[in-house]
Amino acid sequence: IIDAGVPEHSAITTCAYCGVGCSFKAELRGNTVVRMTPNKDGHANEGHSCVKGRFAFGYATHKDRISEPMVRDSIDQPWRTVSWEEAIAFTAARFRGIQEQHGRNSVGAITSSRCTNEEVYLVQKLVRAGFGNNNVDTCARVCHSPTGYGLKTTLGESAGTQTFASVAKADVVLIMGANPTDAHPVFASRMKRRLREGARLIVIDPRQIELVDTAHIRADYHLPVNPGTNVAILNALAYTIVEEGLQDSDFIADRCEEPAFAEWLAFIQEPQHSPEASAEFTGVDPELVRGAARLYATGGNSAIYYGLGVTEHSQGSTSVMAIANLAMLTGNLGREGVGVNPLRGQNNVQGSCDMGSFPHELPGYRHISDAATRSLFESHWGVSLDPDPGMRIPNMFNAAVAGEFRGLYCQGEDVAQSDPNTHHIEAALSALDCLVVQDIFLNETAKFAHVFLPGSSFLEKNGTFTNAERRISRVRKVMPAQAGMEDWEVTQALANAMGCPMTYSHPSEIMDEIAALTPTFAGVSYERLDEQGSVQWPCNTESPTGTPIMHVDSFVRGKGYFGITEFVPTEERANRRFPLLLTTGRILSQYNVGAQTRRTANTVWHEEDVLEIHPHDAEQYGISEQDWVGISSRAGDTVLRAAISERVKPGVVYTTFHHPVSGANVVTTDNSDWATNCPEYKVTAVHVEKVAEP
């Protein structure tokens, strides 16, 4: 599939894998991609790429693609191929019937961070204006929803503060719960460049990620924190900074709310937050914590980069607030080389959140209960909006099991494989009267579906993605939609069939509507994107060409807010029955549930998920390299091959989640973040034992 011929046409587009958002020139011969060449002018990647973006595009024309809509009356019947008209009419009739029988709130939708901003915007509009409720949630619920809550609460905006290029000015890089070399490779290269130039490095992670010790890079501090104790270690860092008088008092006095800071100061000085006291939970040598705190506070420009190892916890939102507190405490915000930077997993996590696909927020993070905001959308859409927040994804599934939620439109998200506690999800999906799956493949979720609407890959549609640095970039159509309709056209057809008129003729018109209704997007248009290449929001009259660094002179909320970050141990603790803690992550060559990377022609992608286990634990449980290991938790059990590794600490085991067969989420529980319900994927108490080959 690589260099398969002389290209006949090409277009600049954006990688549909991770939140770095690399720009590529897609070159095609007919409808076959012959080359993906990283774009030198791409602001996020400057001509660089990783193996996924450059080579893993064969899935777009894989034989597993479904090109015709299908319906069935019940999930024990075979699929029936139908026309688009029949599929849309079938779906609309089912949803209308459910609402007539079970009420307006009995249906909803899940949007995808894989889809474009325009597609996500349309689905939330369909739910609000067509279904008449706010039961719309994004798959970001299960990854970065705590980032939204934590950063909005403390700084005033649900987004990272910097541009990727800012890392070149960092003197200290603090990475927490992220593995950039595997999950965000192109940004990791920028980071490595800076580290090789001499920037210092602190890594907080239960596992020794590659950056801890790799060619010409060695972390100054690696704090191998016990899973589930992030808040305790962040508090210990803040305690040390305050105890040793290393805070930036001028910044705090000038930029932060005084009463909240005074209250937080009294809280953080309590003795249980000392590195020595918190070591009981974190398992980290207090001297390492003190050293890291001194380096972060006094090393010059200090920048924090974090990932799902921070958010996917029962205290994910508290951890994000604690990270923001650290940055405010030391004045590391509002200029190049510093900041708080969530590394988003999927290509459009930021965008799917920006577009209002939350049950409580309209586009631009404005609460649905706000009458003025509602009125703006009501006058534009010509409908009355429900002022009450709708259901989050876990609430939809719980309500489905209880028989109260009956119809779900699931766009581009394989919830059966990617959401925690698989058995519970399957029970919920089985209980639905109408499950509509819109995807490019018949995924695991489609096994429970009544309608399958074939989706379009990123090569088959126009739109935009927004990366982890708030950068909006164009996605350009380079081949016809295999199924004849782009995803936004399908949503529009469904909306019209549901009595919610939509008449867009191109996604640029959807973006124009987003800009008209969303102050942070007011200056965004396809013309501007074509002219500038990309733009970082906010983009409006105050910042006509976009905003690389946020919170420069003041925070979006005015004064920064120090939230109280009480450490509450997770319920998911090691015990006699489940003595080890399982945590999860990614490998470079695979992507999420592997739907795309497992469907590329290159066999090097097809590495299996393995269970990393420390040699001491392996010996204790009689496990050798490559043995099959049964892993059980209170949610379920699965089997993986063992990989003996000192990357994990004793008491902790680790795996990836890229294959449906191994199904890591069979064992993850339905514990979730207290503020956002983001699942606690990163901590599962498990029992392991050697088993026969399955």
Ligand code: SF4
């Ligand atoms: Fe695509 Fe991310 Fe790789 Fe860039 S770093 S090419 S966005 S997968």
